[in-house]
Amino acid sequence: MDRRTFIKNSTLTGIALSAFPSTYSFGSILDPVAKAPNNLQPLPIPPLIDTSQNELTQLNIINGMSEFYKGISTKTCGINADFLGPALKVRKGKTANIQVNNDLDETITLHWHGLEIPGSKDGGPHQMVKAGEAWKVELPITQPAATCWFHPHQYPRTAELVIRGIAGLIIIEDEESDALNLPSDWGINDIPVIIQDRKFNKQGQFDYELLDIINVATGFAGDTMLVNGALNPVVDVPQGWVRFRALNGSNARSYLLSFSDHREFYVVASDSGFLEKPVPMKSIHVSAGERFEILIKVDENTQCDLVTHPLHQMGMMAPPFDEIVPLLTIRSNQTVSKGTLPEQLTTIKRHKIEDVKTKRDFVLEMGEGLDYQAMMLLRKKKSAMTQRMVMAGSKMPMDDLKDKSRPMLSPEDLKAINGINGKPFDMNVIDEEVKRGELEHWVISQGKDMMLHPFHIHGCRFQVLSINGEQPSPHLMGWKDTVPVFPQGITEVLVRFEHEAQRNLPYMAHCHILEHEDTGMMIQFTVT
Template sequence: MTHTTGKTPGKSTGKGMHRRKFLGGMAGAGIAAVTAGGTAIALLTNATQNKAHAAGTTLTIPDLLEGTTTDGTTTFTLEAKAGTSEVLSGVTSTTAGYNQSFLGPTMKWTSGDTVLLNITNSLTEDTTVHFHGAHVPPSMDGGPQNSFAAGKTWSPTFTVKDEAKTLWYHPHALGTTAEQATHGLAGMIIVEDDSDASAALPSTYGTDDIPIILQCLATDSAGDIKYNLTGYLSNGLSFPLLCNGTNVDDTTLSFTATKKRTRFRLLNASPSDIITIQRSDGATLTQIATDQGYLTEATEVASIRLVAGARAEFVMELSDAVTLEAVVTTGWVRGGSGTYEFLTVTPDTSDTPETLPTLNTITRYDTSDFTARTITLGQSGTTMTINGSAGTSMSSMAMISTTLGAEEVWTVKNSTQLEHSFHLHDVPFQLISINGEDPTGVQLGWYDTFEVVGGGSIEIAMKFTDFSDDTYMYMLHCHLLQHEDEGMMASLMVTDS
């Protein structure tokens, strides 16, 4: 077996065909290192989605969840429940979803608005719902302290303080995050604002503003979805790639663009694998946003590399059809591997979009007076740790304490030879260095999730604003969900003083 290096995968050489993922793709160094729609777009009902899956042609657009606004508060209703779906083509799997059998609807929040979420747990075990990337009070963050039992409803409410960006929501209870998320409990959140950039960018959901949720899962031939070390090391596994819930291992989905400029929102909702998006013709993508919002300007990139939990946005202006590829790289002990032509976008339009304006102003932090910390990602056998502590319970995990208004720079050091996807709740961060090198290009944007390769390190800078609490904590952890469940998670307490 070889270590995951974190290098960008090579370009596919075979156009017009899929590469099968290698069964049993490996990373790590032995067991000790083992873990280490209805438009056609119409928004589709579950029954119609199943038909679309069988046909394997049209991209399914997740439903847009309608909120109800009363007295200045917009209320959204979600139900976490079990269901069935075809994760492996032609095979029925037991799955879970929000308001449906697999995945969940997209929510739209508007910056400055107050939202209330009534979330009912119809599972058979505790769950939480974490608003990944959202700047919300710790008591509303959906971390392990917010878990609620089967049959109960949790109703967080807060003012949306985020600017325009792509977020997502998923479970975050202790020890069950990987199991619940891999079975389908995940959905996208779109935050809108009134900035000039937002006004100039495509924003009609399902028409020229398109969600792309990619998942590389693990399943046996009977459709049983695997989520832990025992499952991933079992025999006869496949690692299907899903796009918005549709298996694209042998199918290229289609989308007809009725606007010349089309915006795509990417989310890697895989439990552990890395996904790189590129064009099959070798041309560039125009990236406009990272995890935490707009770049300063639209930037041409050869590809977009997303570790587990990461997001990005890009636009395309097309005169001819373009096929998008997903290059999947194993991020954990075993997982997906290969290149997939997952979506062909065909233009049917004659409009002429205006030139994009400057998107954002990002002032780089001067960290000379910032408080410095070191966060060490480690392991002991198959137990994962942060700063030497395994976060498998609230009492056993390391706790980072800071204060409201603090300005800090963290060196996140990977003392293992495993791949890690570092995620910080609450506040966005800027990259100061990556493996000793200065960030460039899109790396100068805002993030909440970033790759830390085996033996590598990143320096990140952040300011703690708006929220403090002496009871509820945020989390910092590896977003390889198996690593999180195995202890690579610490708590972050932000107090007034």
């Protein structure tokens, strides 16, 4: 049975689906005759750079050309490569010495997403590296083993720069991770999986515009999947336990991941470190910016796909995402994996609500009329997505779309239309002042929209207290730095900041739908 037939015939218990794809569907407007993906190409594995030897690691941000489709060159950006970048291996107790060289013709920043480091080293929007210049930074690693990542944070251009390909992984190791005997042969039984969606125009270039009403409302929705920068890749893995480090590196889209053969897998780590024990699951929701490490058992007959299922996320159910979409083919080879699945991974000391010193409330808000105009444009395009947005829970009835009295939003309006606590982000305003070392209770909720908002806090790792009033699922009981806030929902976290962030180089907290971040759904705060 071939890959496509297998996916077509697959079903997954507990996930309601009305149809299954019989072929791969790529909806970009690139000429379908010319559009021949490199089917079943080997999964690209980013080079692993060991930074623990005190040598200076050079990260060169460059323009590049990439061939996603045979014979078609796409303009991209990357770090030491044409698209994406390396994985940096860092070690607790060591300092990573990094030099970021900006070889683009524009200003950029580079944020170390998930690292607990001072604001002066965080790489937020205030730490701009001008064209042709360099930023030398020492990153003291004080936190436990985890999978983190780095990407631009140039306000208001983060979304576009990430689309172009500027991103890479950070692999933190420590004595505890050494002792666990998890699969750790990079690219062999320890596999990075960077999941991103893109859209291509007729010329085979990335099709993206920030100040597009639909993008600003729902976040960018691509129709073509890339894994580690490749379409339809395949990875051959040894028999035994294999580890996948999954990063949702998309601008906005969430994924509901599973395996096409319905297998059970084990989640061993979330954003900021190991769970106490492996959590068995058959599907997992991963929102933009989140990471999970999962283990599967491979035998001599293994051939399956990592797939994503339809999700009721506003604006994200247009084809092919109204069906199961394969991401990565996994095949066993004749070698044997050295790693194991431990029964116990770590011990997590739980924060206590009675130790909280300060409680803060954050309401994530989209601009008045934004969802209305996005739906109106979708209807004008006769897109099935409009109906799906309503079905997903929008309170706006279809009749309201006939109301033409509302003024149209201009590109200037869109620049700061989203916000937190009633106001858009302002580079010159410090929104909160936090005391270093004190436990805080953050309550993140939504305004009137029906979006899913992944919320990321810089400079820390936190524990999820509740999601919509309920205790989080076991795989969310570890350390996190990004967490979903579901439509009309409330997510509560307990957080303590161990490093300082001064007024000139503050920390950020924001929606990790990058189009929301770039149009105002972000705050900045100090830690002293």
